[in-house]
Amino acid sequence: METVKLSLQQVNDLAVRVLTSNGMGADHANAIAKVITAGQRDECHSHGIYRLIVCVKSLRDGKLNGHARPLVQDVSPAAVRVNADFGYSQLAFEMGLPVLVEKARTVGIAALAINDCFHFSALWPEVEAIAAEGLAALAMTPSHSWVAPAGGTKPVFGTNPIAFAWPREGALPFVFDFATSAIARGDIELHRRAGKEIPTGWAVDAAGNPTTNPAAALQGAMLTFGGHKGSALAAMVELIAGPLIGDLTSLESQKFDEGVGATPCHGELIVAFNPPVLAGERAVAGSRYAEELFDAIVGQGARLPSQRRFDARARSESRGVEVPAHLYNDILALVRD
Amino acid sequence: METVKLSLQQVNDLAVRVLTSNGMGADHANAIAKVITAGQRDECHSHGIYRLIVCVKSLRDGKLNGHARPLVQDVSPAAVRVNADFGYSQLAFEMGLPVLVEKARTVGIAALAINDCFHFSALWPEVEAIAAEGLAALAMTPSHSWVAPAGGTKPVFGTNPIAFAWPREGALPFVFDFATSAIARGDIELHRRAGKEIPTGWAVDAAGNPTTNPAAALQGAMLTFGGHKGSALAAMVELIAGPLIGDLTSLESQKFDEGVGATPCHGELIVAFNPPVLAGERAVAGSRYAEELFDAIVGQGARLPSQRRFDARARSESRGVEVPAHLYNDILALVRD
Numbered sequence: 001m002e003t004v005k006l007s008l009q010q011v012n013d014l015a016v017r018v019l020t021s022n023g024m025g026a027d028h029a030n031a032i033a034k035v036i037t038a039g040q041r042d043e044c045h046s047h048g049i050y051r052l053i054v055c056v057k058s059l060r061d062g063k064l065n066g067h068a069r070p071l072v073q074d075v076s077p078a079a080v081r082v083n084a085d086f087g088y089s090q091l092a093f094e095m096g097l098p099v100l101v102e103k104a105r106t107v108g109i110a111a112l113a114i115n116d117c118f119h120f121s122a123l124w125p126e127v128e129a130i131a132a133e134g135l136a137a138l139a140m141t142p143s144h145s146w147v148a149p150a151g152g153t154k155p156v157f158g159t160n161p162i163a164f165a166w167p168r169e170g171a172l173p174f175v176f177d178f179a180t181s182a183i184a185r186g187d188i189e190l191h192r193r194a195g196k197e198i199p200t201g202w203a204v205d206a207a208g209n210p211t212t213n214p215a216a217a218l219q220g221a222m223l224t225f226g227g228h229k230g231s232a233l234a235a236m237v238e239l240i241a242g243p244l245i246g247d248l249t250s251l252e253s254q255k256f257d258e259g260v261g262a263t264p265c266h267g268e269l270i271v272a273f274n275p276p277v278l279a280g281e282r283a284v285a286g287s288r289y290a291e292e293l294f295d296a297i298v299g300q301g302a303r304l305p306s307q308r309r310f311d312a313r314a315r316s317e318s319r320g321v322e323v324p325a326h327l328y329n330d331i332l333a334l335v336r337d
Numbered sequence: 338m339e340t341v342k343l344s345l346q347q348v349n350d351l352a353v354r355v356l357t358s359n360g361m362g363a364d365h366a367n368a369i370a371k372v373i374t375a376g377q378r379d380e381c382h383s384h385g386i387y388r389l390i391v392c393v394k395s396l397r398d399g400k401l402n403g404h405a406r407p408l409v410q411d412v413s414p415a416a417v418r419v420n421a422d423f424g425y426s427q428l429a430f431e432m433g434l435p436v437l438v439e440k441a442r443t444v445g446i447a448a449l450a451i452n453d454c455f456h457f458s459a460l461w462p463e464v465e466a467i468a469a470e471g472l473a474a475l476a477m478t479p480s481h482s483w484v485a486p487a488g489g490t491k492p493v494f495g496t497n498p499i500a501f502a503w504p505r506e507g508a509l510p511f512v513f514d515f516a517t518s519a520i521a522r523g524d525i526e527l528h529r530r531a532g533k534e535i536p537t538g539w540a541v542d543a544a545g546n547p548t549t550n551p552a553a554a555l556q557g558a559m560l561t562f563g564g565h566k567g568s569a570l571a572a573m574v575e576l577i578a579g580p581l582i583g584d585l586t587s588l589e590s591q592k593f594d595e596g597v598g599a600t601p602c603h604g605e606l607i608v609a610f611n612p613p614v615l616a617g618e619r620a621v622a623g624s625r626y627a628e629e630l631f632d633a634i635v636g637q638g639a640r641l642p643s644q645r646r647f648d649a650r651a652r653s654e655s656r657g658v659e660v661p662a663h664l665y666n667d668i669l670a671l672v673r674d
Contacts, residue, residue, distance in 0.1 A: 014572045105434070108416040109608065111446040136581055138573075145633075152639030156630065166580075170616035174576070176569035188364045190623040195524055208583065228565025232513035233570075236475075236501045239511070243471055243503075243627035244612050246619020251633055252626050271608070271613075275581050278416055278450055278606075282583025289589050290580035293493065293572070296482075296588055302489030305569045329660055 002325035011049060011321060012037040014331065018052050021336040022059045026064035033082065035125045040321050043312035046186055047122050049323060049331050054120060055270040056334045057087075064118045068096050069279035071118040074193065078103055078110045081245070082161070084117030089268060100272050101133045108277030112270040113245035118145070120263045123163030124177040131165035131173035134149070139163045141268040143156055144257065145182045147251040148221035150231035153208030155221040158250030159185055160237035166290065174294065176305035180234040182225045186215045199304050239271040248332055339662035346384060348658060349374040351668065357390050358673040359396045361403035368427035374461045377658050380649035383461050383523050386660060386668050391457060391600070391670045392425075400599040401425065401455045407432050412450055414446045415440055418582070421454030426605060430463055431571035437609050438470045445614030449607040450582035457600045460500030461514040461643070467609050468510035470501035476500045476630035477578040478605040482587040483596065484518045487568035490545030492552065492558040495587030495601065496522055497574035509629065515573040519562045520565070525551045578606040 006014070015033035020026055025120035030240040039047030064204040068087025072095050075081050084092035096112045115276050123139040132135035133185060143158030163177035174212065182202045191198045192214035200210050205215030211217050224230035247267025248256060256265055276283045344353070352370035357363055370390065376384030396403050402653030405424025412418050417436040417586035421429035433449045440447035460476045500514035506515055519539050524672050529551035530536045536548050540554030548554050563565035579586040584604025585593060613620045634641060 021674060044473055051403075053470070073617075075617070076414075078447065079616065089395045090500045107413040107444075107448060109448040110415065111610075111615060115619070138577075147635075149634045149639045152634065153636040154633070154637045156633045157636075162570075164569070165389050166573075166576045174572065176566075178566045178569065180566075182659070186517055217451040228642070229513075229517075229562050229567070232501070233499075233516065235511065235634070235642075236503075236513070238565070238630055239473065239503045240367075240610070243623035243630075244615055246612070246616030247625040247626075249630050251629060255436070262643075269508065273577070273581055274449075274643055275583070277413060278418070278448060279583030280412070280418065286580035286583040289584075289586045292588060293575055293580075293586050296493045297486045297489060297572070300489040300491045300493075302486045304574075305565070308424055 003322040003323050004325050004328040005163060005320055008037055008041055009319045011040050013054055018331060018334045020035035022056050024059060028066055028088060028091050031094050032088055035090055035121045039123050041313055041316040049122060052331050058262055061199055062210055062221050072096060072206040078107050079115045086116050089119045096257055097129060100246050104135050104274045108273050108274050113235050113248050113273060114268040114290035115245060118263045118265045122177055123161050124175055125319045126270060127163045127165035128173060128175055131167040136273040137165045137270060139270040140237045142242050142250040142253060143264045145254045146176050146185055146222050147224055147234060150228040152205050153221055156251060157234040157238060160234045172310050174304055176239060180224055180230050181222045241326060340659040341662050341665040342657055342659050344620055344657045345374055345378055345565060348377050351352060352389055352651050355671045359393050361396060365428050367402055367564060368431050369425055372427055372458045377464050377648055378653040379646040388457060389668050395599055400597060408656040409433060415444050418450045420452045423453050426451055426454035426456045434466060440613045441472050441609035445611050447609050451605040452582060452584050455600045455602045460498050461512055463501035463607060464500045465510060465512055468504040471504050473610040474502045474607060477574045478604050479575050479579050479587040479590060480601045481520055483559050484571060484593045486563055487565040490558055491589060494571040494575060497571045499574060503505060509647050511641055517561055517567050517574060518559045525554050578604055582606055
C-alpha cells in the first residue's frame with residue numbers, strides 16, 4: 001500500500017487547514033486538530049485524520065455550529081459546567097480544563113460537566129490531559145441508543161465509554177478507555193463492509209435473536225460487554241453523564257438526531273481527583289502502592305491497558321506517521337480554497 | 338429444612354446481642370446489626386446473620402478493635418476523611434455520612450474516604466443510604482489479592498466491588514453492587530464444600546492453567562469479569578479506593594493480614610453527586626430522562642439490577658424472615674452471658 005509520511009506537526013496543520021477552510025472557527029479547529037493528531041500518533045486510526053471526513057460532512061450538513069461559543073459557568077468550589085453551545089466538545093473541554101484542575105487541586109475532587117456538545121472523540125485525550133496535571137480522572141459519555149440491556153433485546157444504551165487515568169511520576173499515566181458495549185459500533189460496520197460474519201455475543205437482530213450477520217446486527221441491538229455487570233455500568237454511564245448533569249440519555253440523543261445519523265449530541269461528565277488532598281500525609285505511601293500494583297501486573301508479563309498505544313506514540317514521535325496515500329488524498333480534497 | 342421465623346427487629350436485636358456480649362462496643366454493634374439485618378431482609382444470605390459467625394471469630398481472635406474510635410476529618414468543602422481506627426467500616430461510614438451528604442448537597446460532588454477499616458459488608462447499604470438523601474453515589478473498595486489481571490495468571494487484584502445508586506422519586510433507587518471478579522470468592526468456596534466443579538472462566542490454578550477444580554482455583558488465581566475491560570476496572574478500584582486515599586491495595590492488604598485470613602483491612606472511597614447542583618435548572622428534565630431510561634429497560638421485560646433484592650425486601654418487611662434452625666442455633670450459641 002502506498003503511504004505518505006507526515007510529521008505530527010504536518011498532521012496537525014492539515015487538520016486545521018481542512019477544518020478552517022470548511023468554515024470552522026480557528027479555536028474549534030485547533031482544539032479538534034490536537035485530538036485528531038493524538039489519535040493518529042497513537043495509531044487509533046478511527047480517531048486519526050480519518051475523522052476529518054466525518055467532521056467536514058457534519059459541518060457541510062449544517063448539523064453543528066463551527067463557531068459555537070462555549071460558556072463556562074463556575075458552579076461551586078467543586079463543580080464547573082461548560083455549555084458547548086451545540087459545537088464539538090473539544091473546545092468546551094479545553095475551556096473547562098483549567099477550572100476543573102484548579103478546583104480539584106484545592107478541594108480534592110471536582111466535576112466538569114459539559115452540556116450540549118457533539119461528541120466524536122475518544123475520552124483518553126481528556127483523562128490524559130488531567131493526569132498530566134498530576135490528577136486522577138474519570139470520564140464518561142453516552143452516545144446513541146444502540147445497545148440492549150442485559151435480559152433485553154431492544155436498544156437503550158449507547159456504546160457508553162468509561163475512561164480513567166492515574167498520574168505516574170516520571171512515566172506515562174495508567175490509562176484505559178473502553179466502550180461498555182461488547183465491541184465498538186465501527187467494528188460491526190467494518191465487518192459489514194468486508195462481508196465478514198461477526199462473533200456471537202456482539203449483537204442480536206431486530207427480532208431479538210443472536211446474530212452473526214453484521215447488517216442484521218446494525219438493524220437490531222448491540223450487546224454490552226460482561227453480561228449483567230457491563231449492562232449495569234452502561235446504565236450508570238447514562239445516568240452520570242446524562243440526567244445527573246441535566247443532559248440527554250442515548251435514547252434522547254437518538255431522538256434529537258431525528259434520523260440524520262449525525263455525531264451524537266449530549267453531555268459528558270469528567271471527575272478529577274487530587275491524591276495529596278484526599279490522602280493527606282499518606283499520599284506518598286499511596287503513590288508507592290500504586291507503583292507496586294503496576295509492577296505486579298507488568299512483572300508477570302501482563303500489559304497495562306494503554307501499552308500498545310504508548311508504543312505507537314513513541315514510534316510516531318520519533319519518526320512521524322505513515323498515512324495511506326488514498327486516505328491522504330481524500331483528506332486533501334476536503335480543503336476548500 | 339427446619340426454620341425459625343424472625344421479625345426484622347428480632348434479627349437486629351439478636352445481632353446486637355451477639356456482638357456486644359462478645360465485647361464489641363454498642364455503637365459498633367448497632368451499626369453492624371443494621372447492615373446484617375438489611376442483608377438478611379434482602380435475602381443476601383452471605384451478608385445476613387451468617388456474617389455474625391465471622392465477626393465474632395474476628396473479635397475473639399483480637400485481630401480488630403471492637404471499641405475503635407473513628408475520627409472524622411473535614412478535609413475541604415468537597416472531601417471528608419474518616420479514619421476507622423482499625424475497627425469495622427460501618428460506624429466510620431455512619432459518622433462520615435452526614436458530612437458527605439451536606440458537602441455534596443452544597444457543592445454538587447463530594448468524596449468520603451474511609452481509611453484503616455476492616456471491611457466485610459456489601460456496598461449497596463451505603464450507596465442506598467446516600468440515595469435516600471436524594472443523591473447519586475458511587476462506592477469502591479479493594480479486598481485481598483486473589484484475582485489475576487487480564488493476560489496474567491498471578492493474583493494482584495481483590496474482588497474489588499463497584500456499587501452505584503441513583504435516587505428515584507417515589508420509588509426504590511436504581512442500585513447495583515458487583516464484584517469485578519468473574520464470581521465472588523465465596524461461590525468458589527461453596528463449590529469446593531459441595532464437591533462440585535466450577536465453570537471455566539472463573540479461575541486458573543497455581544501453574545496458571547484454566548481450572549474447573551475449586552480447590553485448585555483457591556490456590557491459584559481468580560479471573561476478572563469481562564476480560565481486559567473488567568481487569569482495567571479492577572485496577573481502577575485498587576487505585577481509587579487505595580492509593581488515591583493513601584490506603585492499601587489488595588496486595589498490601591494481603592501482606593498486612595500476615596496469613597491470618599482475617600477480613601481485609603484497607604480503605605474505601607465513596608463519591609456522592611447532587612443532580613440539582615450539577616444540572617442546575619436542567620435537573621427536572623434530567624430526572625425525567627432517567628425515568629424514561631428505566632421504563633425502556635423494564636418495558637422490554639429486562640430487569641433493573643436490584644429487583645430480586647427489592648422483591649425479597651418487600652416480602653421480609655411484611656412477613657419477617659425465615660432462618661435455617663441450625664444457623665439460628667449456631668448464632669445463639671455465640672452469645673456470651
